[in-house]
Amino acid sequence: MARYSYDSIEDRHQVEAEKPWDARKLPATVYEMLKNSAETNGSGRAVSFQILSGPEDKAETLTWKQFHDKSVQTANLFRSLGIGEKDVVAYILPNANETLFALVGGMIAGIVNPINPLMEPEQIAAILRETGAKVVVTLKGFPKTDVAQKAHEAVALAPNVQHVFEVDLNRYLTFPKNLIVPLIRPRVKPTHGKPVKDFNAAVARQNTTLDFADSGKDRVAAYFHTGGTTGMPKVAQHSFAGIVYNGWLGSNLLFDSDDTIICPLPLFHVFAVHVVFMAVLNAGAHVVFPTPAGYRGDGVFDNFWKLVERWNVSFVITVPTAIAALMQRKVNADVSSLKIAFSGSAPLPVELFNRFEKATGVTVVEGYGLTEATCLVSCNPIGEGNKKIGSVGVPFPYTEVRILQCDGDGNVLKECGTDEVGEICVSNPGVLVGRTYTEEAKNHGLFAAERFLRTGDLGRIDEDGYLWITGRAKDLIIRGGHNIDPAEIEEALAGHEAVAVVGAIGQPDAFAGEIPCAYVELVDGAETTVEELLAFARKTIAERAAYPKHIEIVDELPKTAVGKVFKPELRKLAITRVYNAALAKDGLNAEVVDVVESKRTGLTARVRATGEVDRDRVAHVLGEFTRPFEWVD
Structure with a gap:
């Protein structure tokens, strides 16, 4: 088990009383953590990756000695290209062992910048320009993904990039798939004019001992962008001190070298990188990454419990939307190895907590963190302590x-x-x-x-x-000056047996400014009606002002890569629906074609004429609402 028990606020105080944070003799850098694990647990399993989700599909497992060597070779490669401690290496990759080499090697040589490969080329390019990245590691063209195409398009918009390396996932496939891929591989033709080389071949030519002196002290080691599917995401800076802190917390409070953790979360996000991998690295534990797309990968939910059995998993890393999906499937394997499921990224509804515990016999521990704080802030007790369902627990030591x-x-x-x-x-x-x-x-x-x-x-x-x-300060629904917490609506509707996931927002209202509305995703195979959900909400929501005035059942709620309901998209849907209804009610030949995020005006409706129309009248009708609009021809 982990070194410290963490069952109450008293345990936190005891850890802090043992010695001040600055007095703890901890690694100063990620390389020192890596070196320690290679020396103390070199033959132990470090990371496992399987490109397909089946419980018997091929997987590649590296020991800590092997992982150390590959990461050091990667760091040597980057340093040979002129990457110093203030220079940036970006990777635009799905999950794979190479993603981890780029992550750790980039931190050792300079500053690593993980980028969400699901974003559009313009957003990727904006991040590359903001961080000044000199090296980009991405995919070689591969079937059923456009990561390579988007990455090369982004590089063409980022003149600061000097070198591009590609990772070919085909090496993870077995016969006959590995023979088919070269025949159907999309041919990507970069237009940026930068040299494009094979990542694994370049890494293999490097030494397995560090060719340069490690920093040996604190410095900025990573740039992580926050959110971002529209506009320019903000880029947060992470230092070795914060990264080591997360590693220390995980390896001292959560798990140790005997544990195996399954993490189907993306390696461009702090949850997977700092909370999970840096703790695994510091503990010398074992982490499994199933499929390049994690939870989004084909068959991952269907095979999940069998993967837990295959790898003898003790610790599940998840998010509420993934738990909701898992609870739509039977536990069809031996999961007796499981100790704890750790859930983050969004509050977990009480009903979902109870469903998971009943189905698996395993308790969900909720935690809280954020990119700007290098992630971890608090979590519920790990052992026998009081887990207050709905809370995110006790703040961590220090x-x-x-x-x-x-x-x-x-x-x-x-x-x-x-x-x-x-x-x-x-x-x-x-x-x-x-x-x-x-x-x-x-x-x-x-x-x-x-x-x-x-x-x-x-x-x-x-x-x-x-x-x-x-709630979220910017998520507050402000109805005629009355603040309504959307979590109250979401928690209530999530208690309905047919409901899997809920997103509540404020929709525009000409009288009150905003009124509550909710978008609902149902459990697979379940049936209900809007009328039934509205009646259920009225019974379960204590505050009349919080009753949703509109509920819409959708096939799937928009979500971020780590499973959060993506509310900006819901707000766009609501603005479009409300504004078009107002235009139609007034008999105006105009419609909202889309809603965009403007840096100057925020969410802005784009309106076009569908015939002869009085534009002044349109301005009057839409002027009743707080969100602006603009004409498009």
């Missing part, structure tokens, strides 16, 4: 959480008392005070009392020291 009310400049107006809702503000070794984002202007107003990161999340701390997230 993490200080305050609930504050601040003005736009970060001046503290009030410190909230027990159970009083305010903004969650965090200070820990992962917070880079004053320089969280690469763009200086975006750090303005981000800190309270000059050291607490303002998360933008609303929450409270109860009398036992447990942290509860009550």
